[in-house]
Amino acid sequence: MNLPDIHTQKLLDCLTHSHLGFALYRLPWTDECYLVLQTSGDVEQLADIQELNEKKGFVVAPFRISEEHPLVLIRPDVTAYDWNEISEALSSLECVDTLLTCKSRQNELSPFVSEETDKEQYTRAFGRFITPLQEKQFQKLVLSRSSARHIGDDFSPLGAFVRACNNYPRMMIYLCHTPASGTWLGSTPEILLSGQGKEWHTVALAGTMPMQDEVMPTNWDKKNQEEQGYVADYIRRIAKKFGNKMTEKGPYTARAGQLVHLKTDFYFLLKNTDHIGDLLQELHPTPAVCGLPKEEAFRFILNNEGYDRSYYSGFTGWLDTEGHTDIYVNLRCMEIKPGEAILYAGGGILASSEVESEWVETGDKMNTMRSILHPDFISKQMETIKVEE
């Protein structure tokens, strides 16, 4: 994907610190992106996921809905597809001149935390997670962490979005901003729910290995298979509850950037598209980001993980049950703030998990975003890490 013309680049970057809500997203294996923009009023904030029933717009849902992290819906006052349409749509906005003068607000940077301290905190959290797993209170728990990275004043969120599109053809890439949720950029491999009419699709994605010199490893150990099996059992049950004629493909090895995961696809005929919010409510948070049993794991994570997941491991994407819906789990993502980016990643923990390999895995997952942070990284990355296809 090329960058749009310079005026459009500037406008899209300005939108990330404006009072408007917008999302730019590109679906896997496509080369053009969509723009969804709400041109007036505050974005809608919903009290719970079920309120998404019969709604249309771009959804940004946190891991847990709170006053600080509301579930937001961007009303599609303007929608456009490809840079030509997007440029035209933006240029004809009434507020275009005001937009160009929008300055980003100053932000107090997160205190510097060394890699060592990060690891110590993670290790302590791992200790809190592994004990109840070994005592069989949980079958699985997902432990995650965040890490702040400095970004220069000249950082362009749009530039990073385009780099992500070019580096990760298999992923859904999005750049989204609302005053209520902040600015987020992600490159996610995990569909939560997509479809149109009666035909719908969801996946069970779990288990991780690094790519081996552009070759996909397929030697999945018992821990990874078990971890993905839990997710698949859960998704299968929900898909059967809300759908008919379910078919299943997998598990198979699927690439996501410089990682591979185990994936099962579930295709089904949705009984009632008016209840999409109910279905999302039951799917989220899946055991790929939370744990089992679900409610207990959700509470355990909130009380013991030791930090705020915010919108990481929530879900995001386009919702339109009269057209097409493409909603993804918010993984391999970062929040962009003035001067810094907060990167997030986690991994499934079972009683047999080991802290060192889990720590390394979260770092590998964070590299998905880290590698698009700096413009000069693009050439370095081309040399050292081949682009996916």
Ligand SMILES: C=C(O[C@H]1C=CC=C(C(=O)O)[C@@H]1O)C(=O)O
């Ligand atoms: C929780 C994340 O990934 C999930 C998706 C695929 C594989 C995962 C794993 O192997 O643990 C996780 O369940 C993340 O990227 O932060």
